[in-house]
Amino acid sequence: MPTYRTKVSERIRLPSRTEREEALETAGYNVFNVDADDVYIDLLTDSGTGAMSDEQWAALHRGDESYAGSSSFERLESAVRDVMGFPQVVPAHQGRGAENVLYGSLVDEGDVVLNNTHFDTTRAHVANQGARPVDCPVDGARDPTARGGQFDGNFSIDRAREIVDDVGTDAIPAVVLTITNNSAAGQPVSVSNTREVARFAAEIDATFVIDACRFAENAYFVSEREDEFDDATVAEIAREQLGYADALVMSGKKDGLVNVGGFVATDDDDLYQACKHRAILYEGFPTYGGMAGRDMEALAVGLREAVEAAYVADRVEQVRQFGERLADDGVPVYEPIGGHAVYIDAAAALPQIPADEFPGQALVCECYLEGGVRGVELGSFAFPDADRPELVRLAVPRRTYGPAHFDHVAETVRSVFEDHESVRGLRLASDPPIPELRHFTAELEPVPTTTPSTTSTE
Incomplete structure (x- = not known):
């Protein structure tokens, strides 16, 4: 019901x-x-x-539209910290704006970016930086007739190592994990695979990014399919899985349950500073970043509702x-x-x-x-x-x-x-x-x- x-x-x-x-x-x-x-x-x-909830519609009326120091931003920042575990947030008008801020700060011409599977705007932003997007899906992820993989959204470490052997570690500034994997039919990514990707990214000294657009839906699948998390809540699973990343890129229009908005979140101060200053150029001042205060309020509520x-x-x-x-x-x-x-x-x-x-x-x-x-x-x-x-x-x-x-x-x-x-x-x-x-x-x-x-x- x-x-x-x-x-x-x-x-x-x-x-x-x-x-x-x-x-x-x-x-x-x-x-x-x-x-x-x-x-x-x-x-x-x-x-x-x-459709937004009544609580989100009510939150719109609290919107602080101050250009700088908006209290609505503080509530969004608090929600990201509580739900996702990241203390530093750079808001953007939507997910592709956040991608521009993040990948424009991380990626240079000639680089290679690895992803379980790039979606359209992610692929385009990487290519727009003069870099090459490379997909690393697991076997069977691209076979609609395979039927049966529990985590067909996973990232293939074996495929990634082949790319490293070909281009070298210096050419790979970022490793991205998209959860759930939109281009692989919305299939989920396991927490164990997330840990493996985090170790691999650290090994090659690359920034580990999670594209968290559908993080709550992914956590629900983990609760169903990954034995380690049989007794964990969706909120607990989401917090752990996201915690392995160095940075998140998020379209709030999915599991943020809003009609507009997005952000980059990180616990890396150098990356935060780079993203913050790029956001000023492309999105807006760091305490609104292309979003109205009312929309930040609704997103703050939506993030909390998404893990209920x-x-x-x-x-x-x-x-x-x-x-x-x-x-x-x-x-x-x-x-x-x-x-x-x-x-x-x-x-x-x-x-x-x-x-x-x-x-x-x-x-x-x-x-x-x-x-x-x-x-x-x-x-x-x-x-x-x-x-x-x-x-x-x-x-x-x-x-x-x-x-x-x-x-x-x-x-x-x-x-x-x-x-x-x-x-x-x-x-x-x-x-x-x-x-x-x-x-x-x-x-x-x-x-x-x-x-x-x-x-x-x-």
Whole structure:
């Protein structure tokens, strides 16, 4: 049973099939370009799209909008210290702002940054510094058919050592662990693997960074799957796992339960000073850093709510039930189900579409046409030149949709899957200059159907 009830509701409507067809064509077959009013169930992302609690709404009214020395910042700093264990905080307007602050302070041209799997903006920020992002997933993490790994989000130390042997330790300023592993279908990372990564980073004298966007969801999986933590609370697990890092980078729009905001946190004074001064240039003064005081207040409350047992259990179980419903309908999904989203194996769902015709993006578009459902492709379209499976992510906003909404999504996806042979592939019509970010703005067009040629008998 949900552990909350709804106080505010928002009307939504399902546009007609004709309206959806026109909207998708106008958007260049890229659902990022579709207006929200033209979407019925929006599973594009769980980032900043959830519903805040009454306590968070109340906290907004305490916002201290002072440019310097804001008391709202002090409450955010206190929450980060209590929940995550880090004393020094540099706020930013959202996660990618925090990434700019952190990686701009850590990474130089020619460097190599290791990650269990870089997500899109992380990869782009590393590349923007002139460095090379390298993924170190464990075996099976990129195989949607593997089914069964308890911690497929883990970081492969063996793969990382291969990179060290190739480039040397001096070229690697940072080792990053993303929890949960968004690009590996939201799979969790174990605490034991976190310890191993911390030791490896210390061994090569690299800064160990945890991308903590979904730290509470990850801790919930640890409580279920890692024997050492059978009797530990989500809050205790989160505090221990994060404590192995030298720094955190955080989008508050995920497990901060807010609609905007993020931060860098560290216990390294030199890194803190570097981040603080870079933040002044790109984000704002260190006691607001691109966030309004009211938003820092809401984030401070959200961090504490995110590790409450009832909340996080409800959150993860809702996603799990949704994924199991799709699997029961025969839809090929990545299993076990991740913490924030259900990932569909588009290559298996649309076997007639080759990778160079973007089967994931074709599936995203077809789900929108069929039922007004918006998801996102995380395959060859979003990650060109990267070895990624053809996945479609249906990300679940927090505390937003109920069972009937997910019934509609499941019926939509099943309908598309059952009629998959009619779905056509897509090709690029425009290609933005930053390949790591092309899926946000690129436009596509359907691949023309081929007709058999005829030969005259005359």
